[in-house]
Amino acid sequence: MNEFTFTYPTKVYFGEGTAKKALSAELGRMGNTVMLASGGGSIRANGIYDEVKGILEEAGKKIVDFSGIMPNPTYAKVQEGAALARENNVDFILAVGGGSVIDCCKVISAQAKLDEDIWEMEYGSYKFPSEGIPMGAVVTVSGTGAEMNSGAVITCEDKNWKGPIVGVSADFAVLDPAYTASVPKMQVLSGAFDTLSHAMETYLGNSDRDNVSDDVALAVMRNTVINMRRLLEDINDMQARGNLMWDSAMAENGILKVGRLTDFQAHQIEHQLGAYTDCNHGQGLAVIHPVYYRHIVKDAEEKFARFAKEVFGAETAEEGIEALQAFIQECGLPTKLSELKSKVEITPEILRKVADTSNIIKCGPRELSRDEIYEILTECM
Numbered sequence: 001m002n003e004f005t006f007t008y009p010t011k012v013y014f015g016e017g018t019a020k021k022a023l024s025a026e027l028g029r030m031g032n033t034v035m036l037a038s039g040g041g042s043i044r045a046n047g048i049y050d051e052v053k054g055i056l057e058e059a060g061k062k063i064v065d066f067s068g069i070m071p072n073p074t075y076a077k078v079q080e081g082a083a084l085a086r087e088n089n090v091d092f093i094l095a096v097g098g099g100s101v102i103d104c105c106k107v108i109s110a111q112a113k114l115d116e117d118i119w120e121m122e123y124g125s126y127k128f129p130s131e132g133i134p135m136g137a138v139v140t141v142s143g144t145g146a147e148m149n150s151g152a153v154i155t156c157e158d159k160n161w162k163g164p165i166v167g168v169s170a171d172f173a174v175l176d177p178a179y180t181a182s183v184p185k186m187q188v189l190s191g192a193f194d195t196l197s198h199a200m201e202t203y204l205g206n207s208d209r210d211n212v213s214d215d216v217a218l219a220v221m222r223n224t225v226i227n228m229r230r231l232l233e234d235i236n237d238m239q240a241r242g243n244l245m246w247d248s249a250m251a252e253n254g255i256l257k258v259g260r261l262t263d264f265q266a267h268q269i270e271h272q273l274g275a276y277t278d279c280n281h282g283q284g285l286a287v288i289h290p291v292y293y294r295h296i297v298k299d300a301e302e303k304f305a306r307f308a309k310e311v312f313g314a315e316t317a318e319e320g321i322e323a324l325q326a327f328i329q330e331c332g333l334p335t336k337l338s339e340l341k342s343k344v345e346i347t348p349e350i351l352r353k354v355a356d357t358s359n360i361i362k363c364g365p366r367e368l369s370r371d372e373i374y375e376i377l378t379e380c381m
Helices: 018-029 048-058 075-087 099-111 118-124 185-203 212-233 238-252 265-277 281-299 301-312 317-330 348-357 370-379
Strands: 011-014 033-037 062-066 092-097 135-139 151-156 161-166 172-175
Touching (some): 011 238, 018 135, 018 172, 033 048, 033 075, 033 099, 048 062, 075 099, 075 151, 092 099, 099 118, 099 135, 151 265, 161 265, 185 212, 185 265, 185 281, 212 238, 212 301, 212 317, 265 281, 265 348, 265 370, 281 301, 281 317, 281 370, 301 317, 348 370
Parallel strands (some): 011 172, 033 062, 033 092, 092 135, 135 172
């Protein structure tokens, strides 16, 4: 393993019924004005919004409502939230939702404290924020692990770009599996596949043999597959939902990544696919992963063989990739780009643009060319 310094900043409250306990414990550190941020309205329908709002009101907090954060949150939405936070002198941001809501709030937190545009700051001056409005996260859809780090994925529509922006880590996170109970089955499985993808892409990065992070990543992958299958049998299996919430947290809290490089090439391709199509992130990954892995399997055959054996009980590297493909089909996730919900028709011309603008990872099993990325995408059709 390489030299590293590891800090785990987020306090986690895990288990059924933990929201009231967590918020009661943390309210004293929130200040008077709290921005209550949420997505498209599902938490209002299932009662979570009213429950959280009631806890804040009971504590005498002034609430600034910020709703309508979309899947694949946009840079315009970030700026809207930052302006609202500044106008109302918000002391604390409470993100209630899935990865999109939490990601948006992490960047709002930092942008609200900056005099300059955060995208220009990070991608023009290569500087990153050192402070932000304190925030917490109440997770209602698991999979991204967004509550566990300061990184966010934001779509800049005017640039046809979707990618990382560094914001602020949540001070605390509430992981109550009961809060995911009303999430549609396909959304749960799509999120869980994102968790599996995070662990796979961390595992396939360059590392020495017998790396402890590899061992942990394989365990997270195996547990994710087991519990996704449990939900296929019983979507109301609360223990399985809780296991998947913690798998998601483990995949993105940094533990799997310390002391080694990672390969997030499939994520980079999917991000740009999402920039052009606004497709579901986990479902886009489900389409891309097996095809990408068939291209690079010979470049990391030993790792793929171990993945095959320990995650799917397969014998060879190639059989492991086929087992992954079969598992995706078993879960009812898309296996072709044509099956994705897209804001535009996915054509060869669109895929060429995706290939030409995707970030290329240099620390994976093998660096891809843009022509090979295009080839991978066309094989996904």
